[in-house]
Amino acid sequence: MTWSEVSFERRMSSVEFRVHERAHITVDGDACRGCTTKACVVACPANLFVPVSDGGILFNYEQCFECGTCYLVCNTQGAITWTYPEGGHGVVFRRT
Amino acid sequence: MPDVDAIVVGAGPAGSCAALTLARAGRSVVLVERGPFPGAKNMYGGVVYPRVLDDLLPSWWEEAPVQRWVTRRQTMVMTGTQALTIDYRSEAWGEAPYNGATAYRPDWDAWLAGKAEAEGAQLLCSTTVTGLLRDGDRVVGVRTDRPDGELTASVVIACDGVNSFLAKEAGLYGPVDPANYTLGVKETLALPKEVIDERFGVRGRHGVDIEILGCTQGIPGGGFVYTNLDTIAVGLVLKLPALAAQRRRPEELVGLLKQHPAIAPLVEGGEIKEWSAHVIPEGGYDMVPTLSGDGILVAGDAAALCLAAGIWLEGVNFAMGSGIAAGQAAATALRRNDTSAAGLAGYRARLEGNFVLRDHRKLRAAPHLVLSDRVQQQYPGLVCGIAERVFQVDNPRPKPGLRRIVRSEARRAGVRLRDLARDAWTGGRTFG
Numbered sequence: 001m002t003w004s005e006v007s008f009e010r011r012m013s014s015v016e017f018r019v020h021e022r023a024h025i026t027v028d029g030d031a032c033r034g035c036t037t038k039a040c041v042v043a044c045p046a047n048l049f050v051p052v053s054d055g056g057i058l059f060n061y062e063q064c065f066e067c068g069t070c071y072l073v074c075n076t077q078g079a080i081t082w083t084y085p086e087g088g089h090g091v092v093f094r095r096t
Numbered sequence: 097m098p099d100v101d102a103i104v105v106g107a108g109p110a111g112s113c114a115a116l117t118l119a120r121a122g123r124s125v126v127l128v129e130r131g132p133f134p135g136a137k138n139m140y141g142g143v144v145y146p147r148v149l150d151d152l153l154p155s156w157w158e159e160a161p162v163q164r165w166v167t168r169r170q171t172m173v174m175t176g177t178q179a180l181t182i183d184y185r186s187e188a189w190g191e192a193p194y195n196g197a198t199a200y201r202p203d204w205d206a207w208l209a210g211k212a213e214a215e216g217a218q219l220l221c222s223t224t225v226t227g228l229l230r231d232g233d234r235v236v237g238v239r240t241d242r243p244d245g246e247l248t249a250s251v252v253i254a255c256d257g258v259n260s261f262l263a264k265e266a267g268l269y270g271p272v273d274p275a276n277y278t279l280g281v282k283e284t285l286a287l288p289k290e291v292i293d294e295r296f297g298v299r300g301r302h303g304v305d306i307e308i309l310g311c312t313q314g315i316p317g318g319g320f321v322y323t324n325l326d327t328i329a330v331g332l333v334l335k336l337p338a339l340a341a342q343r344r345r346p347e348e349l350v351g352l353l354k355q356h357p358a359i360a361p362l363v364e365g366g367e368i369k370e371w372s373a374h375v376i377p378e379g380g381y382d383m384v385p386t387l388s389g390d391g392i393l394v395a396g397d398a399a400a401l402c403l404a405a406g407i408w409l410e411g412v413n414f415a416m417g418s419g420i421a422a423g424q425a426a427a428t429a430l431r432r433n434d435t436s437a438a439g440l441a442g443y444r445a446r447l448e449g450n451f452v453l454r455d456h457r458k459l460r461a462a463p464h465l466v467l468s469d470r471v472q473q474q475y476p477g478l479v480c481g482i483a484e485r486v487f488q489v490d491n492p493r494p495k496p497g498l499r500r501i502v503r504s505e506a507r508r509a510g511v512r513l514r515d516l517a518r519d520a521w522t523g524g525r526t527f528g
Contacts, residue, residue, distance in 0.1 A: 039340030045373035088222030096139035
């Protein structure tokens with residue numbers, strides 16, 4: 001059987017996001033430096049948490065599903081500040 | 097005087113049913129939705145069981161935005177190379193009043209919210225509720241992100257979904273345990289309708305729902321494949337702490353399911369139309385928060401009313417059922433001019449009296465059993481191993497007896513018969 005998986009970029013381009021200028025989730029990179037598990041990196045279904053070489057985390061809120069996985073799996077108090085985007089913004093599902 | 101009788105936060109199935117019920121009782125209701133339209137933020141594992149609407153919206157099936165009526169329901173147990181399927185088909189489920197339906201949530205939720213609007217509820221989209229307005233311990237309204245966005249009401253019904261920051265702010269939740277939550281991820285794949293009909297063995301508006309155990313690489317959870325009209329959906333439900341404790345990302349895990357020999361022929365060539373994710377409250381009865389407080393009720397996912405009981409995987413019906421009950425309880429409290437915690441306590445009694453909490457209480461052990469290590473990691477191999485031995489013809493060796501097969505396959509799967517008996521007993525007590 002042949003198998004060709006689509007790129008993650010292509011996967012995310014299938015979803016509509018109405019990005020607001022305010023980041024509705026912020027990540028405190030300093031707090032992440034001490035974290036050994038970095039559960040957010042593997043669990044975030046939009047792959048928004050990227051580990052960087054200094055041990056911290058790079059985060060971009062723009063393609064967020066607003067699901068809550070990151071703050072639920074995070075074990076570092078205060079690392080993730082989580083709110084919903086402004087009304088009318090953020091993810092817009094169509095065929096879910 | 098408050099601005100309105102009731103504010104319902106979240107125009108999902110719970111919120112729209114609550115708003116519809118209150119509006120029909122003659123109450124002024126604002127239904128606040130943070131998405132640009134109802135359903136924009138919602139995603140699920142695919143099947144709505146709408147019979148709970150029979151009283152509220154008679155003949156709902158004549159207008160509900162359904163993709164397909166589920167007439168073929170399968171439960172599949174698999175290992176990496178094997179699969180055993182129970183395949184049930186019913187023509188009756190393809191006729192009114194039907195049983196389950198697949199639908200796109202943006203369609204379904206918008207339709208239901210429209211019904212609430214038609215009864216007089218005021219739908220306010222693109223509006224995020226940022227917090228509760230309090231007078232002492234009493235909830236008296238909500239703060240929104242609109243300019244001058246404070247809105248007061250005699251009662252607030254929080255239908256703000258699984259993360260329910262409102263229920264938490266109102267102090268209705270205890271400490272949040274990630275082990276009570278799963279992540280649902282899904283691919284919506286486009287295929288021509290005739291191809292879907294052919295592959296899934298259905299015609300017209302009939303459709304298939306397949307629920308799968310043993311496809312999550314040891315992470316407690318399950319999988320699903322179901323048919324829409326000209327798309328199919330394939331996805332997984334994954335217990336959060338276990339997902340976070342291993343290396344494979346959600347889309348890789350879905351990729352492995354799509355490559356399985358029992359699934360690949362169904363999904364092959366499907367072009368990805370949408371990738372989506374949502375968190376699900378799967379802790380069952382024991383994680384249900386306090387359901388009412390002074391001036392506030394909680395319904396739907398916000399009240400953790402999702403049923404993850406293995407053979408039954410339901411949520412939208414529990415959302416609608418709890419939303420209706422919340423609307424009724426609020427209407428009664430408003431009529432008596434008492435929306436205090438005591439005045440709203442009738443809500444829980446209503447849920448205890450109908451399927452919402454009765455099913456949850458009866459099945460309170462089910463989520464733990466279904467997501468247990470043995471059910472997740474050992475039993476799929478055991479079940480498939482037994483099936484393989486039963487159906488395999490090993491001539492010239494004579495057929496082994498069933499008891500011998502079970503015993504040797506249990507040994508191979510690392511299952512102790514004592515544990516199997518105990519789980520069978522728990523299962524019997526839970527589901528019986």
